[in-house]
Amino acid sequence: MDMTGLVSGAGGFIASAFVVAGYTMRTMIPLRIFGILTNVVFIAFSIAHHHYPVMVLHMILLPLNIYRLREMLLLVREVKRSVSSDLSMAWLKPFMTERKCATGEVLFYKHEQAEEMYYIVSGRYRLVESGIELPVGAIVGELGMLSPSNKRTQTLECLEGGLVLSVTYSKVQELYVQNPEFGFYFLRLVSARLFQNVGKLEAQLAQSSAQASS
Structure with a gap:
């Protein structure tokens, strides 16, 4: 050769x-x-x-x-x-799909099987059981992915028509598997948001108790 x-x-x-x-x-x-x-x-x-x-x-x-x-x-x-920094999940936007919501529409019900999370772009939305109104830019439904039963813990209702972005848990899991570093920081972010939400809820309960006793 x-x-x-x-x-x-x-x-x-x-x-x-x-x-x-x-x-x-x-x-x-x-x-x-x-x-x-x-x-x-x-x-x-x-x-x-x-x-x-x-x-x-x-x-x-x-x-x-x-x-x-x-x-x-x-x-x-x-x-x-x-x-x-601000615990924002806006970085998920490229992987999300748009969904228009009408006034009075229920995006999901309590105890319903959870399959996706939402990013609020416009409109007004409320978690019915707790009475908490979610601001524009909020993420809702992310904790359902980590729940053992994958069940919704509250009902989400649209108070004023607007736009949300949704991403399925399977897509987030795909990103997690593709890049373990992403998965590590995602878990840290969700945990931090959970503690933040617990702190806000405790503050609201304390305020309600103070108003009731005054």
């Missing part, structure tokens, strides 16, 4: 090894990074050996892998920022 054939065979073996190694990746960020390296190797190999269909394929896949890697890195960064 001449040197050209030897180099060609070695290049093909290396490119194939990158593909096999990519299938061993369990989480999304390492998978995307390795996918980018694989695309670069295949593009270089294809140019050197005039395999233009393969070159075109990987030139298409390369920007897609870069875009998805950037998307996941930005998501993790936004979750970290939320944990250390």
Whole structure:
């Protein structure tokens, strides 16, 4: 075998090894990074050996892998920022779908099976049992994902027509599995929001008790 054939065979073996190694990746960020390296190797190999269909394929896949890697890195960064600042879950917006709500509409009932959470964009909404009105920008329903029974603990009613964004628990779980770092910070964020909600409820109860005794 001449040197050209030897180099060609070695290049093909290396490119194939990158593909096999990519299938061993369990989480999304390492998978995307390795996918980018694989695309670069295949593009270089294809140019050197005039395999233009393969070159075109990987030139298409390369920007897609870069875009998805950037998307996941930005998501993790936004979750970290939320944990250390205002506990906002606005970073979930790109993964949510719009839902228009009419006045008097009930988004979910107490004891109903919980399958998604909501981000309030506009309108007025109230948790019926506690009487708490939720402001624009609030997230509601996220704790149902962590509940053992996945049941709603309150009823959510629309008092004034508006818009909400919804994301299914399965989508959040998908993001969790794809990137354990996202999952870690998401759990911290939900826990912090739970303690924040408990604190607000205690303050409201204390205020109600003070008003009743005065």
